[in-house]
Amino acid sequence: MLNKKIVEKKLTSKTYTPKVLKELYKIFNLRTKQEKQKLRKILLELISEGKIYKDSKGKYRPLKDNLAIGTLELTRNGTLAFVWTESGDEIAIPAEKLGNALHKDKVLVEIIGKWYDLPEGKVIKVIERGLKKIVGTFQPRGRFAFIIPDDPKIQYDFYVPVEYFNNAKPGVKVVAEIVKYPSPTRNPVAKVIEVLGYSDDPSTDFPTIVVKHDLPVEFPEKVLKEVAKIPEKVTPKDLKGRRDFRNEIIVTIDGADAKDFDDAVNVKKLQNGNYLLGVHIADVSYYVKEGTELDKEAFKRGTSVYLVDRVIPMLPFKLSHGICSLVQGEDRLVMSLLMELNKEGEVVDFEVTPGVIRSYRRLIYDDVNALFSGDKEAYRKIGDLKEQLFLMKELKDILRNARRKRGAILDIEGGEVKIILDEKGHTIDIIPRYRGEAEVIIEEFMIKANETIAEIFNNFDLPFVYRVHEQPDPDTILQLKNYLSALGINFKLPKKIQPKLLQELLEKTEGHPLRSSIERLLVRSMKRAVYSSTNIGHFGLASYAYTHFTSPIRRYPDLVVHRLIRNFLKTNGKLTKKKIKELNKKLTKIAVHSSKRERTADEAEWDYTALKKIDYISRHIGDVFDVVVTSVTKFGLFVEIIDKYISGLIHVSTMNDYYIYNEEKSILIGERKGKIYKIGDKLKAKVIKADKTRMQIDFEIYNEEENKSNIN
Incomplete structure (x- = not known):
């Protein structure tokens, strides 16, 4: 009986010589249509698994040690690409070694050397095209046109013959289907399939992001059919084998605009002086069964995508906003983690159990923060929960101090903003978001829950999905040191970087006008946190084991962790060697895929926010703002509008002198007047241009005295 194991063994054996498909039919003695x-x-x-590949002559070959298959991702400047393999390995590809491959293509790569710590490769063959559609600006050139892609990672302009114009007008934003892919002598060809409108129309923002990042919006019919069978209410048979927490005062605390509630909490003071922290997480795995169409779609999406004014959910709304969401006053199934914590914030005992809760109150961060600050209106609204909330705050302080002592990085705000839109989708204001005590309470409780679950699986040495964060590269930390030196902030750089050092740096720069830029540079200097089936710890949190357990409504790895917990409770952690091997293989694939989907979602969210910021600034052309210099280059100053986190460039050609760039000190010096511009300078700058297609904003320095003399 033909199966994958037999075929793989044959094609990877030492005696096998590469064969075309017809020859393989003969080797395996296949005669019927179904067998073939x-x-x-x-x-x-x-x-797809990277075990074999099909060469240019149609022969199937095993992968040698110097060959790999993976997905290609270009950097934004187009000078370098990276290939990610199924096993999570990364290969660097210089632009000149890409051949005809495009961003997102599945490619066969030959390893030819080293690029810093990574292997360097060149593309041998495009196995599968990743891009099917593009979004960009339509530019006619007589009897033909070009589409200039919005995505800077796509290194070609697309040729459009006149018969493929589809009534597109010059300068409009369009969605186009790729008809022909690039060859060594020709640009790719595309056909306009949808005219979105002009880029200054906010209604083009969402479809632009959807096509650019290939985001799945609508759920397939077969998924919706499965969802229709899921009940809208918890039934008595669902309660079998569950702890009943419905009489406990358990609350959710979220933002005012939150729609799906995955986590609810409660805290009690025990007679021995310890604290009992309950973290109750929506039991999504009870409804989303492994291998179903719903599960396959959730895996494909990997995560919900949260945009300024909407969400593209991982799960259909019936689950994400309905039966799985821990709404006030409704019975909901949960996976509960109960932790007994001492006064040092250590877990001295814990229990994990399926449960059922009835959320006592849907609390909002702003109201809880107002209660803590003594606001009378907040007391009127939620004063009946004052004792419980202040106990939560007390435990939060203990947990936070414990993390500070062990050297975790605590104080990164991230420069987040709240974007306020009008009914047409135009941005009317941008307001900084600040975390209050309530936000930090939930953060600390979720971190402790994630660590506790990860430690269980790590201690039992069982297959698991960890959230890992590697140590930063010394080179990137050196760049951070040089940046801070330019600001007059000095710190010693030890051979081994500890998170405690970076936390001390954040405390040192508290209140600095460039604090948000320092935070963002610090984040960029560290490696990205990813999912992995191998535990290497979490550098930023200073955790030896960490996972994502607390958001299964919106993250696929959390859903998988819940399944692993359920299986752990059922088997008492006892697995056969065969099962362990199978699980490790499966979890590696899930971790790599989930990391990719998370990165795609992040990029979509950043791009959408950037479009809304440019929409805001485009209606302030000619206006003057207070800005701070965040970076100095030979071609000008990068500046940021204070409290709005809108960045742009003051090009050196618009400045009133010939400026020389001092790379060592990272400053620009005026040749005639001797004026010096450095990082951290506060200026007044006028907005002169905002381009949504290129996502660029241009400023020029506004000199009040010069402006007065020009008027006179």
Whole structure:
């Protein structure tokens, strides 16, 4: 009986010589249409898994040690790309070694050397095209046109013959289907399939982001059919084997605009002086069964995407806003983690159990923060919960101090903003978001829950999905040191970087006008946190084991962790060697895929926010803002509008002198007048241009005295 194991063994054996498909039919003695179809399916799976590849002559070959298959991702400047393999390995590809490959293509790569700590490769073959559509600006050139892609990672302009114009007008934003891919002598060809409108129309923002990042919006019919069978209420049979917490005062605390509630909490003071912290997480895995169409779609999406004015959910609304959401006053199924914590913030005992809760109150961060500050209106609204909330604050302080002592990075705000839109989608204001005590309470409780769950699996040495964060590269920390030196902030750089050092740096720069830029640079200097089936710890949190357990409504890895917990409770952590091997293989694939989907979601969210910021500033052309210099280059000053986190460039050509760039000190010096511009300078700058397509904002320095003399 033909199966994948037999085919893989044959094609990777030492005696096998590469064969075309017809020859493989003979080798495996396949005669019927169904048998041949099965082989083709197996071959596609083996190619997808990176076990074999099909060469230019149609022969199926095993992958040698110097070959790899993965997905190509270009950097924004187009000079470098990275290939991510199924196992999570990363290969650097210089632009000149890309061949005809495009961003998001699945490619076969030959390893040819080293690029810093990574292997360097060149693209041998495009196995599968990743891009099917593009979004960009339509630019006619007589009897043909070009589409200039919005995504800077796409290194080609797309040729459009006249018969593919589809009534597009010059300068409009369009969605186009790729008809022909690039060759060594020709640009790719595209066909306009949808005219979105002009880029200054905010209604073009959402479809632009959806196409650019290939985000799945609508759920397939087969998924919705499965969802329709899920009950809207918790039934008595759902309660079997569950702890009943419905008489406990358990609350959710979220932002005012939150729609899905994955986590609820409660805290009690025990007679021995310890605290009992309950973290109750929506039991999504009870409803989303492994292998169903709903599960496959959730895996494909990987995460919900939260945009300024909408969400693209991982799960259909019936689950994410309905039966799984821990709404006030409704019975909901949960996976509960009860932790007994001492006065040092250590977990001295814990219990994990399926449960049922009835959320006592849906609390809002602003109201809780107002209660803590003594606001009478907040007391009128939620004063009946004052004792519980102040106990939560007390425990939060203990947990936070414990993390500070062990050296975790605590104080990164991240420069987040709240963008306020009008009914047409135009940005009317941008307001900084600040975390209050209530936000930090939930953050600390969720971190402690995630650590506790991860430690269980780490201590039992069982297959698991960890959230890991590597140590930063010394080179990137050196760049941070040089940046801070330019600001007059000095700190010693030890051989081994500890998170405690970076936390001390954040405390040192508290109140600095460039605090948000320092935070963002510090984040960029550290490696990205990812999912992994191998535990290497979490540098930023100073955790030896960490996971994501607390948001299964919106993150697929959390859903998988819940399944692993359920299986752990059922088997008492006892697994066969065969099962452990199978699980490790599956979890590696889930971790790599989830990390990719998270990165895509982040980029979509950043791009959408950037479009809304440019929309705001485009209606302030000619206006003057207070800005701070965040970076100095030979071609000008990068500046940021204070409290709005809107960045742009003051090009050196608009400045009133010939400026020389001193790279060592990171300053610009005026040749005639001797004026010096450095990082941290506060200026007044006038907005002169805002381009949504290129996502660029241009400023010029506003000199009040010069402006007065020009008027006179």
